[in-house]
Amino acid sequence: MPHTRSAKKSLRKSLKRRLSNRAAKKGIKLQTKNLLAVAEKGTVEDLRKEYNLAARKLDKAAARRVIHPNTAARKKSQLAKLLHEKTAK
Numbered sequence: 001m002p003h004t005r006s007a008k009k010s011l012r013k014s015l016k017r018r019l020s021n022r023a024a025k026k027g028i029k030l031q032t033k034n035l036l037a038v039a040e041k042g043t044v045e046d047l048r049k050e051y052n053l054a055a056r057k058l059d060k061a062a063a064r065r066v067i068h069p070n071t072a073a074r075k076k077s078q079l080a081k082l083l084h085e086k087t088a089k
Helices: 005-041 044-063 069-088
Strands: none
Touching (some): 005 044, 005 069
């Protein structure tokens, strides 16, 4: 446990940030899973909506540095590739 006041405050801040970061990452994972589920069974319009939601979550997480911007770009690219394959059919 921290002893100084600044260390105690730092611990409080890091716990709050950890919870926020975990929630953001969980949201990204859930949205990605939803998109993959729609890709299996849903329509192209639903797939586009899910892609837009997933891209928005990835961009927000990257802007807040929850995930690295290159990671967000890579995941968006992978999802866009999936969307393009489904729309081409």
